[in-house]
Amino acid sequence: MIYLDNAATTALSETAGKAMEPYFSDLYGNPSSSYRFGQEAKRAIEAGRQALASFLHVSPREIYFTGGGTESDNWALLSLLGWGEKSPKHLLTSTIEHPAILRTASFLESLGVNVSRIPVDAKGFLDLEALENALKQSENTTCLVSVMAANNEIGTLQNLQEIGSLAHRYSALFHTDAVQAFGQIPIAVEEMGIDLLSASSHKIHGPKGVGLLYIRKDLKLPALLHGGAQERGLRAGTENVPGIVGFAAAAREAFSTMEERGRKKLALRNLFFKRLLEEVPGVEISGVNPLEKREADFPAENTYSSLLQERLPGNVHVCIPGIEGQSLLMLLDQKGICASSGSACASGSLDPSHVLLAIGKSHEVAFSGLRLSLEESLTEEELEYTVEAIKEAVEKSR
Numbered sequence: 001m002i003y004l005d006n007a008a009t010t011a012l013s014e015t016a017g018k019a020m021e022p023y024f025s026d027l028y029g030n031p032s033s034s035y036r037f038g039q040e041a042k043r044a045i046e047a048g049r050q051a052l053a054s055f056l057h058v059s060p061r062e063i064y065f066t067g068g069g070t071e072s073d074n075w076a077l078l079s080l081l082g083w084g085e086k087s088p089k090h091l092l093t094s095t096i097e098h099p100a101i102l103r104t105a106s107f108l109e110s111l112g113v114n115v116s117r118i119p120v121d122a123k124g125f126l127d128l129e130a131l132e133n134a135l136k137q138s139e140n141t142t143c144l145v146s147v148m149a150a151n152n153e154i155g156t157l158q159n160l161q162e163i164g165s166l167a168h169r170y171s172a173l174f175h176t177d178a179v180q181a182f183g184q185i186p187i188a189v190e191e192m193g194i195d196l197l198s199a200s201s202h203k204i205h206g207p208k209g210v211g212l213l214y215i216r217k218d219l220k221l222p223a224l225l226h227g228g229a230q231e232r233g234l235r236a237g238t239e240n241v242p243g244i245v246g247f248a249a250a251a252r253e254a255f256s257t258m259e260e261r262g263r264k265k266l267a268l269r270n271l272f273f274k275r276l277l278e279e280v281p282g283v284e285i286s287g288v289n290p291l292e293k294r295e296a297d298f299p300a301e302n303t304y305s306s307l308l309q310e311r312l313p314g315n316v317h318v319c320i321p322g323i324e325g326q327s328l329l330m331l332l333d334q335k336g337i338c339a340s341s342g343s344a345c346a347s348g349s350l351d352p353s354h355v356l357l358a359i360g361k362s363h364e365v366a367f368s369g370l371r372l373s374l375e376e377s378l379t380e381e382e383l384e385y386t387v388e389a390i391k392e393a394v395e396k397s398r
Contacts, residue, residue, distance in 0.1 A: 002382050003338045006203075006314060007152055007180060007373035012246070013205035019249035020207065023242040031239055032228065041241045048248035052212060055255045056189050056197070064213045064231045065244055066224075069179035069200035072213040073100040075224040075235075076146065076175040076196045080113055082222030083142045090114045090138040093146045094126050095358040096153075098177055101146055102354070114141070122360050124156030124287045125310075126163065135170035143172035149181035153355040153371060154287035155315025157185065157308065164193025173219070179203055179211075183254030184262065184312060186305060195219060201243065206250030210243030259304045264376035265313040266290075268383060272316045272372065275387045280394055286317040286356065286369065314374040319361060323368045323397050331393035337386055340371045 003011075023044060029035075031042035046060070053060040066072045080089045093105055095117050109115045116134045119127050126147055135143070145167040150157050160176060167174040175196035178187060182199035189197060197214040201207055215221055227236030254261075270290050276283050277291075285291075288311040320328070325341035332339050341353070352366035370390070 001336050001338065002378075002386060004372040004374060004378075004386065005338045005340050006375050007371065008340055009202050009208065010205045010375070012207060013250055013253060015253055016206050016246040016250040020242040020246040023245055027241075031241060032230065041239075044241055045239055045244050048244040051248040052251055055183075055251055056187065056214060058189055058214060059217055061232075062214055062217050064215060064235055065239060066211045066213055066235060067209055067240070068202070068211040069098075069177065069198050070100040071224075072198035072200070072211045073098070073146075073177055074104050075213055075221070076198060077101065077104045077108060077144070078224070079221040080108060080142065080144055081111065088114070088141040090116065090141040090143045091146065092116045092118060092131065092134050092138070092143065092172070094118050094120055094148070096120050096124055096151055096156075096355045097146070097148055098152055098179070101148070101177055105146075114138070118147075120156075120358055123310075124151055124154050124355070124359050126158055128159070128162060128166065131163065132166055132170075135166060135172060138172075139170050143167075143170070144175060145172050146175040146177070148177040148179075149187065150178070150185065150312050150315075151287070151355060152180045153353060153369070154317045154359070155180075155312035156287045157181070157310045157312065160187070160192040160194065168193050180312060183251060183258065184314075185308060186258075189214065201247035201250060204250045204254040207243045207246040210240050210247050212247075261376045262304055262313040263307070265374055266307055268374050268376070268378055268380075269311075269314060269316055271380070272374070272383060272387070273318075275383070276316075276318055276390065279387050279391045280318075280320060282321055284319045284321070284365070286319055286361075287311060287359065312373075314376075316372040316374065318370050319356065319365050319368045320370065320394055321365050321368055323394055325367055325369050327397055328368075328370060328390070328393050331396060332386075332389055335385075335389040335393075337389055340373075341369050 027040050029038035029041045031045055049060045049063050053063045105115045118131050147158055147163050164174045173195040174193055176194055177198045179200045183204040195216045200211040223234045225236040230236055273291055290309045352363050353369050356366035356369055
């Protein structure tokens with residue numbers, strides 16, 4: 001099997017798995033208990049909180065554990081409902097967000113919250129002028145801007161610092177869904193003006209079912225779940241101790257090796273695009289084309305951030321007009337290749353990708369998307385095998 005769907009989920013790392021094991025068996029105490037056995041679990045949670053906070057350069061008291069990225073996104077957006085019963089409310093987001101944001105936005109809209117969906121350009125970058133105009137119009141309302149750090153389908157990296165600056169200029173809060181970006185690219189929370197940030201464990205070789213929401217210390221969000229006093233009374237329910245321990249262990253690995261892994265993935269990503277363009281007629285790169293060498297992308301210092309070229313390091317997304325994406329995925333599966341056509345959370349939908357439509361693709365082309373999300377362990381032999389398999393599948397389909 002060649003697994004090329006790491007944007008959907010990643011394999012649990014050996015380090016994270018070993019760190020979790022004791023908390024399934026020997027150290028199973030309830031962290032809310034006052035006796036020593038329970039407090040051992042409590043210390044493990046707080047050590048995990050401390051570690052995850054350090055990677056974002058924030059206080060541990062600003063990290064709240066959740067059941068994953070979707071829950072964190074929902075909490076951030078639904079908090080609008082608790083900001084004063086009589087004050088008008090306004091949510092600004094983009095047209096290419098994850099369903100966890102877009103569907104929550106629609107739910108809020110049904111409850112009377114005003115929602116503005118800001119367009120993006122052909123590469124997936126937010127229209128900052130349109131964002132500022134929307135902020136000007138909503139300056140006197142309770143306002144939240146929610147824009148993802150990195151798109152989960154086409155890998156476009158947004159200018160978070162500019163978005164955060166605009167939001168604060170008009171007295172709005174800024175939330176970013178960093179599920180795809182956390183552990184993959186540098187994120188400076190304070191410098192970028194981020195007030196709320198969502199992240200998920202299973203995207204960085206941690207366990208499924210655990211995530212975090214960063215909440216800036218001076219914000220007073222309403223409780224997400226009511227019951228016990230866990231997570232300082234804002235998210236009731238017994239904590240997922242093994243999950244939190246595994247999340248922290250995976251994050252330590254991810255952040256300590258970020259640049260080394262990222263550079264390897266960058267090289268594989270660019271080689272993949274080059275080989276697909278050479279071997280598969282009609283292929284169109286979705287979003288930023290990293291093969292277009294612009295002088296601004298390659299400063300003298302050759303830093304990891306500059307080499308990213310505003311695209312996730314392991315993201316390969318193409319459209320192949322005339323091909324139906326789901327049929328292509330089945331043919332690749334027969335060759336032992338795991339890939340996707342877009343968000344795992346939209347899998348099975350009969351609608352074309354909303355992301356591809358938002359960047360200007362036609363309905364027909366939007367149905368032909370293919371997403372490959374790479375890890376640095378991929379070999380060039382596996383890459384070439386995959387390119388050949390895609391070439392054969394396209395020829396068969398045509």
